[in-house]
Amino acid sequence: MSRWGITLPLTGVPLTAHRSLVERLPDLGFTDIWSAETAGTDAFTPLALASQWAPTLRLGTAIVPVYTRGPGLLAMSAATIAELAPGRFVLGIGTSSPVIVNSWNAMAFDEPFKRSRDTLRFLRAALAGEKVTASYDTFSVSKFRLERPPVPPPQVMLAALRPGMLRLAAREADGAITNWLAPSDVPRVRAEVGPDTELVARIFVCPTTDAEAARGLGRMMISSYLTVPVYAAFHEWLGRGEALKPMHDAWAAGDRKGANAAIPDSVVDDLIVHGSVDACRERIAEYQAAGLDTPVIAVLPTGEDPAALALSLTPPG
Numbered sequence: 001m002s003r004w005g006i007t008l009p010l011t012g013v014p015l016t017a018h019r020s021l022v023e024r025l026p027d028l029g030f031t032d033i034w035s036a037e038t039a040g041t042d043a044f045t046p047l048a049l050a051s052q053w054a055p056t057l058r059l060g061t062a063i064v065p066v067y068t069r070g071p072g073l074l075a076m077s078a079a080t081i082a083e084l085a086p087g088r089f090v091l092g093i094g095t096s097s098p099v100i101v102n103s104w105n106a107m108a109f110d111e112p113f114k115r116s117r118d119t120l121r122f123l124r125a126a127l128a129g130e131k132v133t134a135s136y137d138t139f140s141v142s143k144f145r146l147e148r149p150p151v152p153p154p155q156v157m158l159a160a161l162r163p164g165m166l167r168l169a170a171r172e173a174d175g176a177i178t179n180w181l182a183p184s185d186v187p188r189v190r191a192e193v194g195p196d197t198e199l200v201a202r203i204f205v206c207p208t209t210d211a212e213a214a215r216g217l218g219r220m221m222i223s224s225y226l227t228v229p230v231y232a233a234f235h236e237w238l239g240r241g242e243a244l245k246p247m248h249d250a251w252a253a254g255d256r257k258g259a260n261a262a263i264p265d266s267v268v269d270d271l272i273v274h275g276s277v278d279a280c281r282e283r284i285a286e287y288q289a290a291g292l293d294t295p296v297i298a299v300l301p302t303g304e305d306p307a308a309l310a311l312s313l314t315p316p317g
Helices: 015-024 045-053 071-084 098-103 112-127 163-172 183-193 211-225 229-238 241-252 256-261 265-271 277-289 306-312
Strands: 005-007 032-035 058-061 089-094 132-135 140-144 155-159 175-179 198-206 272-274 294-299
Touching: 015 045, 015 306, 032 045, 032 294, 045 058, 045 071, 071 089, 071 112, 071 140, 089 112, 089 175, 112 132, 112 155, 112 163, 155 163, 163 175, 163 183, 175 183, 183 198, 183 277, 198 211, 198 277, 211 241, 211 256, 211 265, 211 272, 229 241, 241 256, 241 265, 265 272, 272 277, 277 294, 294 306
Parallel strands: 005 032, 005 294, 032 058, 058 089, 089 155, 155 175, 175 198, 198 272, 198 294
Antiparallel strands: 132 140
């Protein structure tokens, strides 16, 4: 099945105002809705609403941090959405970032690989209805059992960027979730997870023919994200280390304006989809042609109605 997803909620649109948009998505060719969790809505509430508005769409979190909820609460939240959308919910988990985990949520960002692996193993057991007593490397759980285990249990996917986490996703999860990549990067990521693992990626899309405006927004986003160490390492692995070095140097010196200016147009055009709506749709399809299973569109602000823009980004053909 060819999938085509969108990130909700849209920036600037109230949660309850999404109903008419969500109800139209299946008829337009969309198959998936994916939420996110940074400092806006939590990841689960928008999906609870969408589960009742469009009872055929697959719903996913991309992603829920493994640190900011206890293991039991994370299982309970996932089980709740899985009960609302039986067989249609995917729990996407990941490490998030030190800013979100430590600076905003007062949690220690320790041993991210092990914490992801341990949380994944706990969730597998808990969501299957098992009584879990286990000492993992990064936490222990004693006698936890869901009172309302979902039937069927939801799939659990893992956010992954570099080879170690990508291989863990392929080995122990139901798929890998990634972002901040170009179509040309997909084969390298695909090679780490193999041909049979579902690969999901959030794609940032700015549907405007004002290339300078799109690049300006793209530069601000790239400097904010790709200076985070895990993303810096990801793009070093993808081969953008030299191209992004001037940005990193300026950022480290406290020169935010200089960091933005140092990002080449070619890097922005690689990582931010922009242009006419038709050009954007064709560019998104390039990701699928390169080996991506599920593109998840994140609509960036252009000054136009975000709901209308989202509805226009239908699958080509």
